[in-house]
Amino acid sequence: MRHGKKINHLGRKTAHRNAMLANMACSLIEHKRINTTLAKAKALKVFVEPLVTKSKEDTTHNRRIVFARLRNKYAVTELFKEVSVKIGDRPGGYTRIIKLGNRLGDNAEMAMIEFVDYNTTYNVAKEAKKKTTRRGRKKATAETPAAEAPKEEAAAE
Numbered sequence: 001m002r003h004g005k006k007i008n009h010l011g012r013k014t015a016h017r018n019a020m021l022a023n024m025a026c027s028l029i030e031h032k033r034i035n036t037t038l039a040k041a042k043a044l045k046v047f048v049e050p051l052v053t054k055s056k057e058d059t060t061h062n063r064r065i066v067f068a069r070l071r072n073k074y075a076v077t078e079l080f081k082e083v084s085v086k087i088g089d090r091p092g093g094y095t096r097i098i099k100l101g102n103r104l105g106d107n108a109e110m111a112m113i114e115f116v117d118y119n120t121t122y123n124v125a126k127e128a129k130k131k132t133t134r135r136g137r138k139k140a141t142a143e144t145p146a147a148e149a150p151k152e153e154a155a156a157e
Helices: 014-031 038-055 060-070 073-087 140-156
Strands: 033-037 095-102 109-115
Touching: 014 033, 014 038, 014 060, 014 073, 014 109, 033 038, 038 060, 038 073, 038 095, 038 109, 060 073, 073 109
Parallel strands: none
Antiparallel strands: 033 109, 095 109
16 A cells, blocks of 8 residues: 555656656756656656746755755756746746657556646647738729719719
8 A cells, every 4th residue: 555655656766756856857948848657757746846846946055955955056057047027927837748658668658747828738828810811902092083083972962
């Protein structure tokens, strides 16, 4: 029975799992989206969301906490300077997991994990399209004075 065991060990020892999640988190911060297996994406979501919450407040203490987990100063800088600015007003739910189907080699469930505000597919403000017609439009400026002229003559008589 697995009472009270909430963490997915992903078939790895603790040090290997922590290093793998740190590397995946650095890649996610750098590229804003990565493709991986569904189980790893779910584990990465639990790993990276508290770090994004810490990055909302840019203090030395928070930077040191995040650096202790990520162990990559370039990823920490990117997280605090760019990602936290774009995601700062969001109360949580910074990442999205999209299922992609099964991998060809071993039939593993694949997923894409991305930051919500960095997407190009969803929540994009669509520009209003101009209505196009297939028939030609008659010019309104040429017809308007000609149509008003007979009415004025009839009113004068």
